[in-house]
Amino acid sequence: NEKVIFGTNWLAQAEHGGYYQAVVDGTYAACGLDVTIQQGGPQVAGRPLLLAGKIDFYMGGNMQQAFDAVAQDIPLRVVAASFQKEPQVMMSHPGEGLDKWEDLKNADQYIVGDEGAQSFLLWMATEYGFDVSKRVPYTFNAAPFIANKKSIQQGYVTSEPFAVQKEGGFMPNQFLLADYGYSTYSTTIEAMQETIDKRPEVVQCFVDGSAKGWYNYLYGDNAAANAAIKKDNPDITDEQIAFTIAQLKKFGIVDSGDTEKLGIGAMTDARMQDFYNKMVKAKVIPAGIDIKKSYTLNFVNKGVGLDLKK
Amino acid sequence: MSMPEPSRPVLDPEEARRVRQQRLERIGRWVLPLAIMILAIWLWDRICVWNEIPKYILPRPGLVLQTLHDDAGLLFSSLLVTLKITFLSLALAVVGGVGLAVLFAQSKWVEMSFFPFAIVLQVTPIVAIFPLINIYVDNQTTKLLLCAWIVAFFPILSNTTLGLNSVDRNLLDLFRLNGATRWQQLRLLRLPAAMPYFLGGLKIAGGLSLIGAVVAEFVAGASGQSSGLASRIIEAGYRLNAPRLFAALILISLAGIVIFLALSLVSNLVLRRWHESAMVQER
Amino acid sequence: MSMPEPSRPVLDPEEARRVRQQRLERIGRWVLPLAIMILAIWLWDRICVWNEIPKYILPRPGLVLQTLHDDAGLLFSSLLVTLKITFLSLALAVVGGVGLAVLFAQSKWVEMSFFPFAIVLQVTPIVAIFPLINIYVDNQTTKLLLCAWIVAFFPILSNTTLGLNSVDRNLLDLFRLNGATRWQQLRLLRLPAAMPYFLGGLKIAGGLSLIGAVVAEFVAGASGQSSGLASRIIEAGYRLNAPRLFAALILISLAGIVIFLALSLVSNLVLRRWHESAMVQER
Amino acid sequence: MSQSEGMSGDSGVPAADDRAPLLFLRNVSKTFSTGTVALRGVDMTIRDGDFLSLLGPSGCGKSTALRLIAGLSTPTSGQIEWPGASSRSDIGFVFQEPTLMPWASVFDNVWLPLRLRGISRAQAQPAVMEMLERVHLAGFADAVPRELSGGMKMRVSIARAMVTKPRLLLMDEPFAALDEITRFQLNNDLLDLWQDQRFTVVFVTHSVFESVFLSNRIVTMAARPGRVADEMAVSAPYPRDEAFRTSVDYAALCRQASTALEAAMGTNAEPQHVHA
Amino acid sequence: MSQSEGMSGDSGVPAADDRAPLLFLRNVSKTFSTGTVALRGVDMTIRDGDFLSLLGPSGCGKSTALRLIAGLSTPTSGQIEWPGASSRSDIGFVFQEPTLMPWASVFDNVWLPLRLRGISRAQAQPAVMEMLERVHLAGFADAVPRELSGGMKMRVSIARAMVTKPRLLLMDEPFAALDEITRFQLNNDLLDLWQDQRFTVVFVTHSVFESVFLSNRIVTMAARPGRVADEMAVSAPYPRDEAFRTSVDYAALCRQASTALEAAMGTNAEPQHVHA
């Protein structure tokens, strides 16, 4: 079996469940891949490893960086989108006058990480009038948010609300950016053009395997995958995993919209163009990029794994 | 004018004061730092209570201690991982720092030519160049060591260079007069003379290599079971498990203090017989 | 036995050699470092070419230079922001480091009691305690300064403490004999004697406060226009704009080298007249 | 105690036993932690206005004794008593090594004791410059120590010790590094000053001639363990001048002191120290 | 040049002008960057086997002259020539200050010059211990410098300079910190050794007596600018002993040297230096 390394952009967690599932239940192996998952972390920059050919696939955050890569002349392509919706939410304290999306911009502080400040915050500023100078960095610790009732904070719908509820004792308001027009795909699978050209079968196997993995993880027996996740990241709890899976399903992060017909991983030119236009308007990304170079639809939209959904 | 009675041992007041002071000092030397430490912890506790600081922001010391006890297995095995990197990188920093300093001491040319590179290493943020390291270095431990080393070696280099140049000029003349080779001059004169400076640099580097090990792990990430305290801190922060986060921080602090004390002890033992900074003044 | 001819000025071979060497040295002092630097840059370029390293991983120096030129406005205004924090935090580190060292020099008790806190500050990862700082400090500049200060103050503290304790014992006796107050002893004896050590610590802290300013910005972030080089690096990294990232890194390195040279100059000026490390040996 | 108390005769110097004792050394011993017994059972009385010379072989504890007297060191056993209790704080000390502040100019080094007593640079200027003149270094006021010769450094140290006009002057081989002519000059200067101002001097020297010329009492010490071997009074009247230096009395006294010193060195016990 | 060359008479010392010159100082001047003229126009010839004393007031450039001869310093103008070219590397130097390595034991300090010539501790042991015996410090072989008295440190420095039995021995006031009896002993020791082994000595001293007792030539220097004021031969035959010390000849020679020194100091130019 061909050895393949997939780099994630965070410590192992249920958001990576599909891939772990495909590793532990032999889905990748079935089409000839021996996949190793190399977990990332908050300060770990994994993408350069992909660029240097040290890993074969990388878990991208959203489409924006794929567009950036085209702008920088980097032969990097998104081959599948595991998440149909960006799971990014903005959270606020209930009952503090920040209960509506339109009010969020009035918060004292926006606690947003470096990547967010380079992407969706800029979009929120253009589209909804947020004030970027109120941003303070998010160091992946929600204490400052809990402490400051007038602040809002970014978070993954699958995890931060859980931590806030557990330690802060309240369930924060959650505003899924995707619901307000942040139309990017998320948790993509990125590969170098060279891999696509020279080893298309490997890419196809990985994309298909991942899709099947996600179906199995969400709708089948995911105990072994969770065990693998916990092995890589001993700090994670069952409670947290359960919460994540519930949220993924509740918000239709992985499986909603186009995937009903095209299968998990689906992407369409229309969505891509829509997101790009929004980003150009927000001046996040310059106009004139040939975004077709940033992704390929060759490996997705084939309905793989639809049969696994019970 | 009254003559002092010669029969009873007369302690003049100054002398008596000094003896008292000495006795006090011997006790105070250990009791006072402990007392202050306890006071600080008590203050921490009071601040938490007075300001009603919730435990997910700043847990009370009792809770942290409790966590330290409950999570001992996890935390101490992580501490060991971190300490391993710390000591290895400190050793490398000593070798690298002293080695470079010796090289630089050979000639002003060499120093002027290569010191800039040392400064570049010192001021380059690891976070920024880690991707490069990550690409070209395969072994995880090597990556961590490299990062921690970059953080720790400069004080040793800088202080040792200073020390090697702070040699008594008359002694240098003496060596020259006796036709000492460069190597003899270095080994018998410059290195011993640089000792106090080197050991000063070592004390700085001790803490830096610890923080270097932690930062390296922050940046490089670590996988699976063998992860050090940095991973514990990140994860605990992410999960808002403040007590564990602070327990980990306290372990790091304690490790730092112990390393510093150990290096101070070494320094004292080495210099006790001749250097002012470590000599016990006989009076 | 032949007598030397007294008429023509006889330069014995050793003397001639020395004169030649001196002349060479004066030229080499500036030419050689530059040559080595150019060589290093050339090597960098060759390595990129030989190994066919794509520009988005390690751009060739020419491209970086080009970017430095093209993005000059953006980068230099960021450099200014970073330098502002650097110098402020270096100033604070001097005040804090020397202040604490002076405090510690007052008595072994004080030193033993409070040094542990200094070590705790040194070894605590800023990333981990930033949330706390973030909650209790409002002003952005204050946050940055605090972070950079924590990184930079320790070498000054440690070296100055060492220096304050490295005073000639006979001079101390002289002061005692003349009934010097603590303050006089400090100002007229201990502080001047500690100068070489302090200046050594300062040279280490110079680089550290620069890296501290960068790290602080990494952690504390920056908003809007007033962002420093760290933000540029993060942004360039995120945007996969490697040439700009390296241009920023090179600016940081250059700043580090300039700071070091400036502090070395200060050190030499202060010590030139009396300390071995800076004295020009008259021969 | 007033300075005129106990004056006798026209020699200008009070008789030894009339004058008030300034300090007693009572059975003083000093053992260093290395095991070297620097002093054992030293008894000595120093009277107000004494010019007492300590004579003895190298390593016999002269410097140690001076440090004990100054309070810079404490005896391992025995006591040092100051019945008057007044002068303890008013001591000038010329260390055996120059002990100058390397970063300070000659002027600043000499100014130091005055500065520590709160006297400003301007106020100190006349006194400092006068002392520098005396030691022939007025032209080097702005030099730093490393620009001076060995003898010049020592002269700075002498000037520094005397600039405060202390009640008790402890001098550890102050003139050893000086040529004979400068030495004679400074000897005379010191004697003049002493006769004028009636301070007390404890003077360590290796020169029998110097000790006889200067002092009213000579204590000879023996080495290992350091102890007092002999004490002699130099009864010659003050002022002493070049005539005294060439007198028969002087020669006889020198011979007597030399003999005492030789005797002290003859009784040299076995070297005594504990180094493995 | 062979050592037997030019021997004359039974004094054991070759006549001054017969012996081969070891080095010439030709119109040597030394000005420091501070502006101090330490030496101006010094001409001097040192012959193989000379025992030459430099006598002169403090600060007249004696130490500077020794450093120039040793090659530790270079003249601002003028030349130092070694016609034989052989001995330049074989110099023993007793600095004015002890200049010991503070971290090394007395033994290691004395061993140093041998060690630098590749001689192991065991091989060096007899020579080192013999030198330590000579300076009466055999019992302190394991002490470190700060545990020694001033005179003891200087004796270690003397032992170190002589342990290699150098061809040229430069001594800068080696015995100034020693009591007279030890000093006499070491004077005799040094003379014996010199007569035995025929090395060359340039000896800086402040003691007219010492210079007359030891040397075959005395060069008197004057200060500011430092220059040669007078040169006298001490024609008394070697070996010299206690009898010589009490002879009429000796007294006359001492008087002659004293006069020369006084004359040198009388011609003292104005202090000369440039400090703002």
Ligand SMILES: Nc1ncnc2c1ncn2[C@@H]1O[C@H](COP(=O)(O)OP(=O)(O)OP(=O)(O)O)[C@@H](O)[C@H]1O
């Ligand atoms: N490094 C220096 N820089 C400036 N001036 C110096 C330096 N060394 C010596 N001098 C000056 O040179 C002159 C001669 O100094 P030198 O040490 O040779 O005197 P010396 O004859 O040995 O005196 P002494 O008997 O006091 O040791 C002095 O005036 C001194 O101030």
Ligand SMILES: Nc1ncnc2c1ncn2[C@@H]1O[C@H](COP(=O)(O)OP(=O)(O)OP(=O)(O)O)[C@@H](O)[C@H]1O
């Ligand atoms: N700090 C010390 N530690 C150990 N031993 C010491 C110390 N200081 C002095 N000694 C020893 O004490 C003895 C007396 O020393 P001291 O300096 O008093 O002699 P001294 O009479 O002044 O000699 P000199 O004429 O050579 O200066 C010496 O044997 C010396 O080795």
Ligand SMILES: [Mg+2]
């Ligand atoms: Mg002494």
Ligand SMILES: [Mg+2]
């Ligand atoms: Mg001299």
